[in-house]
Amino acid sequence: MIRTLDLRGSRPSRAEFLSLIPRNAIDVDVASEVARDLISAVIAEGSSALREQADRLDKVTDHNIRVPAEHISEALSELSPELRDSLETAIARVRLGSAAQVPASVETTVAPGARILQRWQPVERVGLYVPGGKAVYPSSVIMNVIPAQVAGVNSIALASPPQAAFGGRIHPTILAAAGLLGIAEVYAMGGAGAIGAFAYGVPDLGLEPVNVVTGPGNVYVAAAKRVVRGSVGIDSEAGPTEILVIADSSAQPRLVAADLISQAEHDELASAVLVTDSEELATAVAAEIDLQASGTAHAQRVHTSLGGVQSALVLVDDLDVAVDFSNAYGPEHLEIHTSQNAELVTKITNAGAIFLGDFTPVSLGDYSAGSNHVLPTAGQALFSSGLGAYTFLRPQQIIEYNKEALNEVAQGIRVLSNDEDLPAHGDAVDIRFRSEDN
Numbered sequence: 001m002i003r004t005l006d007l008r009g010s011r012p013s014r015a016e017f018l019s020l021i022p023r024n025a026i027d028v029d030v031a032s033e034v035a036r037d038l039i040s041a042v043i044a045e046g047s048s049a050l051r052e053q054a055d056r057l058d059k060v061t062d063h064n065i066r067v068p069a070e071h072i073s074e075a076l077s078e079l080s081p082e083l084r085d086s087l088e089t090a091i092a093r094v095r096l097g098s099a100a101q102v103p104a105s106v107e108t109t110v111a112p113g114a115r116i117l118q119r120w121q122p123v124e125r126v127g128l129y130v131p132g133g134k135a136v137y138p139s140s141v142i143m144n145v146i147p148a149q150v151a152g153v154n155s156i157a158l159a160s161p162p163q164a165a166f167g168g169r170i171h172p173t174i175l176a177a178a179g180l181l182g183i184a185e186v187y188a189m190g191g192a193g194a195i196g197a198f199a200y201g202v203p204d205l206g207l208e209p210v211n212v213v214t215g216p217g218n219v220y221v222a223a224a225k226r227v228v229r230g231s232v233g234i235d236s237e238a239g240p241t242e243i244l245v246i247a248d249s250s251a252q253p254r255l256v257a258a259d260l261i262s263q264a265e266h267d268e269l270a271s272a273v274l275v276t277d278s279e280e281l282a283t284a285v286a287a288e289i290d291l292q293a294s295g296t297a298h299a300q301r302v303h304t305s306l307g308g309v310q311s312a313l314v315l316v317d318d319l320d321v322a323v324d325f326s327n328a329y330g331p332e333h334l335e336i337h338t339s340q341n342a343e344l345v346t347k348i349t350n351a352g353a354i355f356l357g358d359f360t361p362v363s364l365g366d367y368s369a370g371s372n373h374v375l376p377t378a379g380q381a382l383f384s385s386g387l388g389a390y391t392f393l394r395p396q397q398i399i400e401y402n403k404e405a406l407n408e409v410a411q412g413i414r415v416l417s418n419d420e421d422l423p424a425h426g427d428a429v430d431i432r433f434r435s436e437d438n
C-alpha cells in the first residue's frame, strides 16, 4: 500500500529530497483562494455568511452560532467520569508543560542609572480554533486554551464546527472541555470562515476581533491563517498531520507501523514517512502496515493517506543521510527509533516535536505527554514552532535613564542625529540640559 523509495547509493540535495515526497495533494494556492472567498463573505455579510457556510460545508441549518452558556454546562454535567478524568490528567500535564514556556523578565543595567527591563506581555484577546470535521478534537481545546491562560490572556474566544449529528451544536466533549477550563465565549463555526470571523469580528454576533488566532485544522483552516496573518498574529500553519520516523535495524516494525498508521488516521492528506538504513526493517514495516491498517476504524482514510505521494518508506545508506532528509523535510512529528537516539537528536535541526524511543509514540504527545500537539506542518518547522505560552506573549522593553546616564550619551546622540539629518532628535536630548531661559 505504501511505496518504497530506494535512495541508496545517492545523496540527494535538499531540493531533491523534497521533490521526491511532495507535501500536500491540495495546492496551497487553491486552498488559499477558497479560504479568501470564505473570509471575504464573512467580512461582508457577517453571521449570514457563517450560516451559509455551515449549511453548505457542515450540513447544518438554523443553529446557535454563539453557544448559549447552558449548552456548555449541560455538556459538562453529562461528561462521563472516565472522559472527565482523562481530560483532567491531560490538562494538569499540559499546564505544567506550558508554565515552563513563560520566559522570565530580565532587567539589564547598561550603565549606572541606565536600565532596560524586558518583560513579556500577553496579547489582550485571542481566537482559538478546535477542529471538528472528519474527527473532533476535544484535546485541541486543552492544547489551545491552557497556553493562552498560562500566558495571562484576558479574553479568550473559541470556535469549532457545528455538528449535524448533534443538532448543529458543537461536539459535546469539546463543549465540556471548554467548560472544564472556564471558557464561556464559544462559537459554533468552522473552517476558513471561523478564522476570518476571529480576525475581523462579526458585529451582528457581538464577536469582537481578536489579536491572535491559533489552532490546528485542515488545509482550508491552514490557508485561512495564512490569509489573515498580518491583520492578526497566528501560531504556525498547523495543517494536515505529518509523521516522519527515523529508524534502524534495532527498531520494532509493529511499533513503527502503528505510529505511522495512527497519524495517517487523521486525514487523507496526512503524511507518513519512514526513513531507514535497514531494508529488512522497511520490508517488515510494510508487512505490518498491511496487517494493521485494515483493522483500523478509518481504514479507507488510512489507505488513502499511506498510499498517497505524500507518504513513503525511504531507504538510505546510513543514519546521517536519514537525518539530512529529516532536516530538509522539517516534519511536524519526528520519531527516532535507533540504537543511538541520544546522539541523533543532537543533529536534528528542524522538527515540530521529537519523540524518542519505543515508549514515546506521537499519540502520547497528542493527548497526555504534557507537550503541545498543535505543531507546524508543510515544512513550517524550518522557521516556526509548536503552539506554546510564548505564542501569546510579546517581549516589551521598558527603558529608564536618569539625568547623569542620559548626559553620558548625549553627545553621541547629537552626532548620530545630525548624521541622519534628524537634528530635532538631538535637540530633544539637549533641551534637558539647558535652563528654561536659554
Ligand SMILES: NC(=O)c1ccc[n+]([C@@H]2O[C@H](COP(=O)([O-])OP(=O)(O)OC[C@H]3O[C@@H](n4cnc5c(N)ncnc54)[C@H](O)[C@@H]3O)[C@@H](O)[C@H]2O)c1
Pocket (backbone or CB within 6 Å): 034, 053, 057, 058, 130, 131, 132, 133, 134, 135, 136, 137, 140, 161, 162, 189, 190, 191, 192, 193, 216, 217, 218, 219, 220, 221, 237, 238, 239, 240, 241, 266, 267, 270, 332, 373, 374, 375, 376, 377
Ligand atoms: N498540525 C497540527 O497541529 C494538527 C493537530 C490536530 C489536527 N490536525 C489536522 O487538522 C485537520 C482537521 O480536519 P477536519 O476536517 O477534521 O476539521 P476542521 O475543523 O479543520 O475542518 C472542518 C471544516 O472545514 C471546512 N471545509 C470542509 N470542506 C471544505 C471545502 N471543500 N472547502 C472549504 N472548506 C471546507 C468546513 O468549514 C468545516 O467546518 C486534519 O487535517 C488533521 O490532520 C493538525
Ligand SMILES: N[C@H](CO)Cc1c[nH]c[nH+]1
Pocket (backbone or CB within 6 Å): 137, 139, 140, 240, 241, 242, 263, 332, 366, 373, 374, 375
Ligand atoms: N496528531 C495531531 C497533531 O497533528 C493531534 C491529535 C489530536 N488528537 C489526536 N491527534
Ligand SMILES: [Zn+2]
Pocket (backbone or CB within 6 Å): 241, 262, 263, 266, 363, 366
Ligand atoms: Zn494525532
